Protein backbone atom coordinates (compact mmCIF):
# COMPACT_ATOMS: atom_id res chain seq x y z
CA UNK A 1 0.00 0.00 0.00
CA UNK A 2 1.39 3.38 -0.94
CA UNK A 3 1.22 5.93 1.88
CA UNK A 4 -1.74 8.29 2.00
CA UNK A 5 -1.32 11.20 -0.38
CA UNK A 6 -2.35 14.82 -0.03
CA UNK A 7 -5.60 15.50 -1.88
CA UNK A 8 -3.93 17.36 -4.76
CA UNK A 9 -1.65 14.45 -5.50
CA UNK A 10 -4.17 11.61 -5.77
CA UNK A 11 -4.76 12.09 -9.47
CA UNK A 12 -1.08 11.52 -10.24
CA UNK A 13 -0.87 8.60 -12.62
CA UNK A 14 2.45 7.51 -11.20
CA UNK A 15 0.44 6.17 -8.29
CA UNK A 16 -2.73 5.03 -9.96
CA UNK A 17 -1.41 3.14 -12.96
CA UNK A 18 1.97 2.02 -11.79
CA UNK A 19 5.17 2.76 -13.65
CA UNK A 20 4.81 4.86 -16.79
CA UNK A 21 8.19 3.93 -18.13
CA UNK A 22 7.10 2.21 -21.33
CA UNK A 23 6.87 5.51 -23.22
CA UNK A 24 10.14 6.98 -24.44
CA UNK A 25 9.86 10.64 -23.59
CA UNK A 26 9.63 13.30 -26.29
CA UNK A 27 12.30 15.96 -26.58
CA UNK A 28 11.34 19.56 -25.83
CA UNK A 29 12.36 22.68 -27.74
CA UNK A 30 13.13 26.21 -26.62
CA UNK A 31 9.63 27.29 -27.74
CA UNK A 32 8.12 24.71 -25.36
CA UNK A 33 8.97 26.98 -22.42
CA UNK A 34 5.29 27.23 -21.43
CA UNK A 35 4.91 23.42 -21.47
CA UNK A 36 8.17 23.05 -19.52
CA UNK A 37 6.85 25.42 -16.84
CA UNK A 38 3.49 23.65 -16.58
CA UNK A 39 4.87 20.11 -16.37
CA UNK A 40 7.73 21.20 -14.11
CA UNK A 41 5.24 22.76 -11.67
CA UNK A 42 3.33 19.45 -11.58
CA UNK A 43 6.56 17.52 -10.99
CA UNK A 44 7.74 19.85 -8.23
CA UNK A 45 4.34 19.63 -6.46
CA UNK A 46 4.33 15.84 -6.66
CA UNK A 47 7.96 15.56 -5.52
CA UNK A 48 7.38 17.84 -2.54
CA UNK A 49 4.21 15.94 -1.60
CA UNK A 50 6.37 12.88 -0.91
CA UNK A 51 8.84 13.30 1.94
CA UNK A 52 12.23 11.92 0.99
CA UNK A 53 11.57 12.27 -2.73
CA UNK A 54 14.47 14.21 -4.24
CA UNK A 55 13.76 13.88 -7.94
CA UNK A 56 11.06 13.05 -10.47
CA UNK A 57 10.80 12.52 -14.22
CA UNK A 58 7.82 13.63 -16.33
CA UNK A 59 6.82 10.09 -17.49
CA UNK A 60 6.24 9.25 -13.81
CA UNK A 61 3.29 11.65 -13.74
CA UNK A 62 1.99 10.55 -17.14
CA UNK A 63 3.67 13.32 -19.16
CA UNK A 64 5.71 11.79 -22.01
CA UNK A 65 8.34 14.52 -22.13
CA UNK A 66 12.06 14.71 -21.48
CA UNK A 67 11.82 16.74 -18.33
CA UNK A 68 13.15 16.11 -14.84
CA UNK A 69 13.18 17.97 -11.55
CA UNK A 70 15.72 17.41 -8.78
CA UNK A 71 15.74 18.97 -5.33
CA UNK A 72 18.47 17.90 -3.00
CA UNK A 73 20.45 19.26 -0.08
CA UNK A 74 24.13 18.88 -0.82
CA UNK A 75 25.00 19.58 2.81
CA UNK A 76 22.80 18.61 5.71
CA UNK A 77 22.81 22.10 7.19
CA UNK A 78 21.74 23.56 3.85
CA UNK A 79 18.28 24.83 4.73
CA UNK A 80 17.19 25.65 1.20
CA UNK A 81 17.65 22.65 -1.09
CA UNK A 82 18.63 23.56 -4.62
CA UNK A 83 15.92 22.97 -7.21
CA UNK A 84 16.94 21.92 -10.72
CA UNK A 85 14.48 21.87 -13.62
CA UNK A 86 16.03 20.36 -16.73
CA UNK A 87 14.46 19.57 -20.11
CA UNK A 88 16.21 17.21 -22.55
CA UNK A 89 18.80 16.35 -19.91
CA UNK A 90 21.78 14.67 -21.49
CA UNK A 91 24.79 13.29 -19.65
CA UNK A 92 27.72 14.64 -21.62
CA UNK A 93 30.49 13.48 -19.29
CA UNK A 94 30.77 10.71 -16.70
CA UNK A 95 33.62 10.35 -14.23
CA UNK A 96 35.58 7.11 -14.27
CA UNK A 97 35.06 6.47 -10.53
CA UNK A 98 32.06 4.26 -9.78
CA UNK A 99 30.05 4.23 -6.56
CA UNK A 100 27.41 1.88 -5.21
CA UNK A 101 24.38 3.47 -3.52
CA UNK A 102 20.95 2.34 -2.36
CA UNK A 103 18.13 3.75 -4.47
CA UNK A 104 14.36 3.71 -4.30
CA UNK A 105 11.72 5.10 -6.63
CA UNK A 106 8.18 6.48 -6.36
CA UNK A 107 7.25 4.26 -9.31
CA UNK A 108 8.31 1.12 -7.42
CA UNK A 109 7.05 1.70 -3.88
CA UNK A 110 8.41 -0.54 -1.17
CA UNK A 111 11.60 -1.65 -2.90
CA UNK A 112 15.17 -0.41 -2.85
CA UNK A 113 18.29 -1.65 -4.55
CA UNK A 114 22.04 -1.21 -4.75
CA UNK A 115 23.09 0.44 -7.98
CA UNK A 116 26.59 1.18 -9.21
CA UNK A 117 26.94 4.45 -11.10
CA UNK A 118 29.62 7.00 -12.00
CA UNK A 119 30.29 9.24 -8.98
CA UNK A 120 30.35 12.43 -11.06
CA UNK A 121 28.51 13.56 -14.18
CA UNK A 122 28.08 16.68 -16.27
CA UNK A 123 24.67 17.27 -17.83
CA UNK A 124 23.39 19.59 -20.50
CA UNK A 125 19.76 20.58 -20.97
CA UNK A 126 17.26 23.41 -21.17
CA UNK A 127 16.27 25.38 -18.11
CA UNK A 128 12.69 26.46 -17.31
CA UNK A 129 13.01 29.39 -19.70
CA UNK A 130 14.08 27.09 -22.54
CA UNK A 131 17.70 28.28 -22.39
CA UNK A 132 20.63 25.88 -22.64
CA UNK A 133 22.32 25.15 -19.32
CA UNK A 134 25.00 22.85 -17.96
CA UNK A 135 25.13 21.17 -14.53
CA UNK A 136 28.05 19.44 -12.83
CA UNK A 137 27.08 16.98 -10.12
CA UNK A 138 28.97 14.76 -7.69
CA UNK A 139 28.02 12.07 -5.22
CA UNK A 140 24.31 11.77 -4.40
CA UNK A 141 23.33 14.63 -6.66
CA UNK A 142 25.06 12.85 -9.57
CA UNK A 143 23.20 9.65 -8.66
CA UNK A 144 19.82 11.40 -8.57
CA UNK A 145 20.37 12.97 -11.98
CA UNK A 146 21.36 9.62 -13.49
CA UNK A 147 18.33 7.91 -11.94
CA UNK A 148 15.98 10.55 -13.38
CA UNK A 149 17.58 10.58 -16.85
CA UNK A 150 17.18 6.79 -16.89
CA UNK A 151 13.39 7.25 -16.47
CA UNK A 152 13.30 9.21 -19.74
CA UNK A 153 14.87 6.24 -21.51
CA UNK A 154 12.53 3.68 -19.98
CA UNK A 155 15.19 2.41 -17.56
CA UNK A 156 14.40 1.82 -13.88
CA UNK A 157 16.88 1.34 -11.04
CA UNK A 158 15.81 -2.31 -10.78
CA UNK A 159 17.17 -2.79 -14.32
CA UNK A 160 20.61 -1.72 -13.09
CA UNK A 161 20.60 -2.95 -9.50
CA UNK A 162 22.93 -5.69 -8.36
CA UNK A 163 20.57 -6.41 -5.50
CA UNK A 164 16.93 -5.40 -4.85
CA UNK A 165 15.04 -5.89 -1.62
CA UNK A 166 11.75 -5.00 0.00
CA UNK A 167 11.52 -2.33 2.67
CA UNK A 168 8.83 -1.74 5.25
CA UNK A 169 8.46 1.94 4.64
CA UNK A 170 8.33 3.20 1.08
CA UNK A 171 9.03 5.18 -0.88
CA UNK A 172 11.97 7.48 -1.09
CA UNK A 173 13.10 8.34 -4.58
CA UNK A 174 16.74 8.07 -3.68
CA UNK A 175 17.85 7.29 -0.15
CA UNK A 176 20.79 9.43 0.91
CA UNK A 177 23.74 7.56 2.37
CA UNK A 178 24.27 7.78 6.12
Ligand SMILES: [Zn+2]
Nearest residue numbers: 104105106107
Ligand atom coordinates in the same frame (compact mmCIF):
# COMPACT_ATOMS: atom_id res chain seq x y z
ZN1 LIG B 1 12.60 6.86 -9.98
